[in-house]
Amino acid sequence: MNAPQEHDIARQHLIDPEICIRCNTCEEMCPVDAITHDSRNYVVKFDVCNWCNACIGPCPTGAIDSIRNVLRAQPFSVEEQLTWDVLPDTRELDSMPVSAAPSPAGSETPAEVQQITDVATAGHGGPALAPWSASHPYVNLYSAKNPVSATVTGNFRLTAEDASSDIHHIVLDFGATPFPVLEGQSIGIIPPGLDENGKPHLLRMYSVASPRDGERPHYNNLSLTVKRVVEDHEGQPARGVASNYVCDLAKGDKVQVTGPYGSTYLMPNHPGASIMMICTGTGSAPMRAMTERRRRRMDMKEGGDLMLFFGARSPGELPYFGPLQKLPEDFIDINFAFSRVPGEPKQYVQDLIRKRSDKVFQMLKDDNTYIYICGLKGMETGVLEAFRDICRAHGADWETLRGDMLRKARFHIETY
Numbered sequence: 001m002n003a004p005q006e007h008d009i010a011r012q013h014l015i016d017p018e019i020c021i022r023c024n025t026c027e028e029m030c031p032v033d034a035i036t037h038d039s040r041n042y043v044v045k046f047d048v049c050n051w052c053n054a055c056i057g058p059c060p061t062g063a064i065d066s067i068r069n070v071l072r073a074q075p076f077s078v079e080e081q082l083t084w085d086v087l088p089d090t091r092e093l094d095s096m097p098v099s100a101a102p103s104p105a106g107s108e109t110p111a112e113v114q115q116i117t118d119v120a121t122a123g124h125g126g127p128a129l130a131p132w133s134a135s136h137p138y139v140n141l142y143s144a145k146n147p148v149s150a151t152v153t154g155n156f157r158l159t160a161e162d163a164s165s166d167i168h169h170i171v172l173d174f175g176a177t178p179f180p181v182l183e184g185q186s187i188g189i190i191p192p193g194l195d196e197n198g199k200p201h202l203l204r205m206y207s208v209a210s211p212r213d214g215e216r217p218h219y220n221n222l223s224l225t226v227k228r229v230v231e232d233h234e235g236q237p238a239r240g241v242a243s244n245y246v247c248d249l250a251k252g253d254k255v256q257v258t259g260p261y262g263s264t265y266l267m268p269n270h271p272g273a274s275i276m277m278i279c280t281g282t283g284s285a286p287m288r289a290m291t292e293r294r295r296r297r298m299d300m301k302e303g304g305d306l307m308l309f310f311g312a313r314s315p316g317e318l319p320y321f322g323p324l325q326k327l328p329e330d331f332i333d334i335n336f337a338f339s340r341v342p343g344e345p346k347q348y349v350q351d352l353i354r355k356r357s358d359k360v361f362q363m364l365k366d367d368n369t370y371i372y373i374c375g376l377k378g379m380e381t382g383v384l385e386a387f388r389d390i391c392r393a394h395g396a397d398w399e400t401l402r403g404d405m406l407r408k409a410r411f412h413i414e415t416y
Helices: 025-029 110-124 241-247 281-296 321-325 349-355 357-365 377-393 398-407
Strands: 009-014 035-037 042-044 066-071 148-157 167-173 186-190 204-207 221-227 254-261 274-280 306-312 333-338 369-375 411-415
Touching: 009 042, 025 035, 167 241, 186 241, 204 221, 204 241, 204 281, 221 241, 221 281, 274 281, 274 349, 274 357, 274 377, 281 306, 281 369, 281 411, 306 321, 306 349, 306 357, 321 333, 333 349, 349 357, 349 377, 357 369, 357 377, 357 398, 369 377, 377 398, 377 411, 398 411
Parallel strands: 274 306, 274 369, 306 333, 369 411
Antiparallel strands: 009 066, 035 042, 148 167, 148 254, 167 221, 186 204, 186 254
16 A cells, blocks of 8 residues: 555644543534534534534543644544544554545634634633633643542531531542642542443543642642532433442542643632632532632732622522631622522522622722633523613623633633
8 A cells, every 4th residue: 555645634623531530511612513422521522623622621630632644535434533542553644644625614814713712712711811810720631531539538518407408518638649729620530440331431531629728738739619410401310329439428538630631721820810700510619619718818918809799599508608608798798699588589690790780880890800711501591681681781792792801811611
């Protein structure tokens, strides 16, 4: 067989299954539907991808940023990619020059590609930028093939015993193994055993709920906020493999952990920074980490205002409700929204955002304020509409303001 000629070689955009955490961010971000998935892998369609790179920045692990040379007439099919546990070895082709011919579906001009990228990033939170003063994060230190073992040192139920949501506060200790994390980062947990196809379970990602110096200060540990999954997205009975495994962990159990993940959803460190936090349920994890970081450094006068909008069905369903009530009012401005309290009207976070419109608008306009949204995907639309209404009422344009905030890394969304 003759060696491939220059015009036979093309680049193919692939997703590394070893470090992909199946968070669906890439598929949501792709403006041309070039990414798809099954129950195990996320893959890229060779004949659809136009290399706009809208998926690259938001990927929390870098799995999406994988490229291989292939024979233009024989790219890896979607069916092949769905069977992979590791990326294929293409070293022979990777050493060969790529044809100057455009990639499939790659006929867009640079301006059109930029427009596609702008539209895609604007819908999800924008370019992947961290606040300028955020500490440098360590990422991908441990993979599914090389996880670190952590010991469970605590497992506490956060919600009331009669609450419909069973949410736990899990503390993991890493002993002498380095595992540095920052507020806003996540880790992966690998449930033991095999799935229905006889393969190891995929890892599941959880946001860290403790500050950088540990759940217990100066200890090599961290905490998570985990909700037991008992129904699927359509409300049908289901048992979440990872969430039930984690919620059932006992003190002394060993857990296989990967990560850390995330290099953009980070808190600012400069003294003038104010933070607005908007969350529901377990989306409170990164907010607890940021709040606790500030609380431990109150004497240092580090940072400006803290404002929190926190939604749940009722006080008994709200994680950390008791500890939050004990925080001084001059330390944090807390706004609770409860949607299922008997005898009271339903309130959601966007309702309270509108009630605090003057303060909210002031913070949106302030270059030293950073916005963090975390929680269920359904919350995102209501919050953005509230921001749009508030800006309109104050004579400002929300889309213009949001674009400015994205460029300055002041606006961060992490919904699921």
